[in-house]
Amino acid sequence: MTPRCVFGQAINHGGQSSAGFDAFSAHASLGLFALCDGANSCADSGRAAAWLAKAITQTPVDDGEFINFRTLVVDLHQQMLSDFPETASTLIGLHVRPQGLRLVSVGDSQLSLYKHKGWIRGAWRKVHTMPQDIDAEGHPSQLIASEVLNTVHELDFPAASAWMVVMMSDGPAKLLSDASIEKALMSIGQLTPSPQDLDYTCQSLANEALALGCRDDVSIALVWVHYE
Amino acid sequence: MKFRDLFGIKASSGSVQQLNTRELDTFADNIVYELKTLISRAVAEALEEKEGRYLRSILEESFFTLDTLVIKALDATTYRELEDFLSNHESINPRFRTEFFHQVVQAEYRSSRGASVKTSPDLTPIYEVSPQLLESATEDESFILSLKGRKVRFQVRAVLSGPTRKTQEPLSATSPSPQAQTTPVIKNTAPPPHLHSSQHHLHITLHDKHGVRQKTVGLPALLGREMTAQHDDISPTIIEVAGMYVSRRQLIVFESFGQIYCFVPSEASLTCTTETGKVLPPDTLLRLEMDKTLKLTTGVPMDTLLAPTQRESVSDYPKIDIRIVHASTPHEDATPRPRAVR
Numbered sequence: 001m002t003p004r005c006v007f008g009q010a011i012n013h014g015g016q017s018s019a020g021f022d023a024f025s026a027h028a029s030l031g032l033f034a035l036c037d038g039a040n041s042c043a044d045s046g047r048a049a050a051w052l053a054k055a056i057t058q059t060p061v062d063d064g065e066f067i068n069f070r071t072l073v074v075d076l077h078q079q080m081l082s083d084f085p086e087t088a089s090t091l092i093g094l095h096v097r098p099q100g101l102r103l104v105s106v107g108d109s110q111l112s113l114y115k116h117k118g119w120i121r122g123a124w125r126k127v128h129t130m131p132q133d134i135d136a137e138g139h140p141s142q143l144i145a146s147e148v149l150n151t152v153h154e155l156d157f158p159a160a161s162a163w164m165v166v167m168m169s170d171g172p173a174k175l176l177s178d179a180s181i182e183k184a185l186m187s188i189g190q191l192t193p194s195p196q197d198l199d200y201t202c203q204s205l206a207n208e209a210l211a212l213g214c215r216d217d218v219s220i221a222l223v224w225v226h227y228e
Numbered sequence: 229m230k231f232r233d234l235f236g237i238k239a240s241s242g243s244v245q246q247l248n249t250r251e252l253d254t255f256a257d258n259i260v261y262e263l264k265t266l267i268s269r270a271v272a273e274a275l276e277e278k279e280g281r282y283l284r285s286i287l288e289e290s291f292f293t294l295d296t297l298v299i300k301a302l303d304a305t306t307y308r309e310l311e312d313f314l315s316n317h318e319s320i321n322p323r324f325r326t327e328f329f330h331q332v333v334q335a336e337y338r339s340s341r342g343a344s345v346k347t348s349p350d351l352t353p354i355y356e357v358s359p360q361l362l363e364s365a366t367e368d369e370s371f372i373l374s375l376k377g378r379k380v381r382f383q384v385r386a387v388l389s390g391p392t393r394k395t396q397e398p399l400s401a402t403s404p405s406p407q408a409q410t411t412p413v414i415k416n417t418a419p420p421p422h423l424h425s426s427q428h429h430l431h432i433t434l435h436d437k438h439g440v441r442q443k444t445v446g447l448p449a450l451l452g453r454e455m456t457a458q459h460d461d462i463s464p465t466i467i468e469v470a471g472m473y474v475s476r477r478q479l480i481v482f483e484s485f486g487q488i489y490c491f492v493p494s495e496a497s498l499t500c501t502t503e504t505g506k507v508l509p510p511d512t513l514l515r516l517e518m519d520k521t522l523k524l525t526t527g528v529p530m531d532t533l534l535a536p537t538q539r540e541s542v543s544d545y546p547k548i549d550i551r552i553v554h555a556s557t558p559h560e561d562a563t564p565r566p567r568a569v570r
Contacts, residue, residue: 146567177465187289188283189283
């Protein structure tokens with residue numbers, strides 16, 4: 001099966017109050033997508049997040065093979081410890097291959113996978129959310145380039161007719177309900193979206209998070225994957 | 229003496245009075261008609277260029293905004309005539325230019341595909357002329373004739389932004405009324421009233437079928453299974469709890485006189501237990517304490533109020549942790565750098 005990807009984004013949405021600590025990178029032809037949220041408490045984390053997102057999506061890929069996120073992230077973590085000291089970043093990402101999807105998550109950003117509901121035309125339902133590393137205080141318990149990186153969460157899903165991958169930094173993820181996201185995705189329905197359709201959906205959700213009082217960086221990316 | 233006076237016919241008979249259109253009115257009417265037509269065409273062209281990139285379902289739930297309108301006079305005479313007309317009236321009414329242009333711009337434009345364009349209330353069209361045209365033009369340059377032989381005097385270019393979801397309308401008014409010029413644009417990005425009214429938010433950690441999720445929400449809040457979001461301002465914040473033994477309206481949390489309370493409504497078929505094993509009876513208020521996390525586990529039948537012994541699976545029996553956070557806590561959403569425990 002041949003996957004086809006369309007993606008949209010609203011990164012560091014909202015302007016004025018946003019410090020721009022989030023970064024998104026995509027290499028659609030390689031099927032690589034990454035959203036990174038730099039730790040706001042460290043001044044250089046925005047730059048580190050941008051570097052990390054780009055490094056993930058520019059990784060050389062063997063034909064037909066999934067990327068090994070576990071080893072890749074550990075390697076990049078080591079490099080960032082020397083190149084970007086006193087920074088930290090989350091990572092959520094995916095690799096789209098003919099055999100399916102591989103999802104990855106580190107930190108408190110949220111990556112959820114949605115699939116068409118068979119019994120309601122055009123509706124999407126959430127089938128999985130990747131683990132978020134959150135401590136009792138609500139802060140990330142591990143981050144790339146920080147002192148703590150224990151586990152790289154990685155999970156594969158088989159090829160299916162259509163997937164929608166919803167990637168969010170922790171700010172909007174805390175405020176947006178599943179119902180809001182499902183309602184926004186319902187506008188896409190079972191049709192093939194354009195990048196502009198997905199940009200619009202991301203911006204609408206980001207506006208909703210801001211209206212709910214989000215003061216963190218607001219970043220949302222959508223990746224629509226269709227197997228033909 | 230006029231010709232009709234020779235036959236003794238009076239120029240006006242009784243109540244009928246003939247009023248001739250003044251030359252200036254004719255000029256204004258023609259300009260308004262031409263500009264309205266050209267602006268509609270320019271907006272339609274800009275819309276056609278944009279709308280093709282979007283699904284019809286998105287076009288129907290959103291709108292584009294007319295951000296910029298450039299009206300260009302195509303010859304020096306037209307530019308001078310209109311500029312003189314505007315300047316003369318401005319000496320009497322300083323707002324005349326704005327009011328004139330608002331007259332030629334519609335509040336909303338629509339396409340057959342379902343797309344709509346709303347005019348920003350603070351839009352003032354840019355009226356310009358090419359500097360070369362102010363020089364003495366040749367005969368060929370002076371007249372650009374349409375197919376009907378009518379002189380085309382203006383060129384209009386429209387720039388649209390968006391689309392924006394209709395419920396997130398950033399405009400304070402859809403009509404470009406003169407009053408709108410002095411009214412500041414109120415963007416609908418403020419928290420809904422139920423967040424404004426409370427000094428507190430809830431930090432909720434859900435352990436359910438979808439894993440561990442954290443949310444910071446406003447009050448009042450309604451937690452339950454298969455919840456559908458309400459989008460009016462007075463509705464509670466909806467938090468969906470995914471699990472086998474969860475009621476649709478499982479828990480209601482609200483604030484009264486600075487205190488936060490929660491209760492399980494009697495219509496729920498299941499209730500919850502606290503961390504100490506206490507069962508929450510229906511319609512009974514439980515006060516949430518500051519700096520303490522209320523830990524609830526779902527799945528207690530309301531008819532017996534006896535908790536099942538085995539409730540380890542969060543997919544079946546979700547756990548809900550609720551903590552009060554002050555709405556103005558600084559850096560509540562900031563991401564700190566994790567440190568190794570030494």
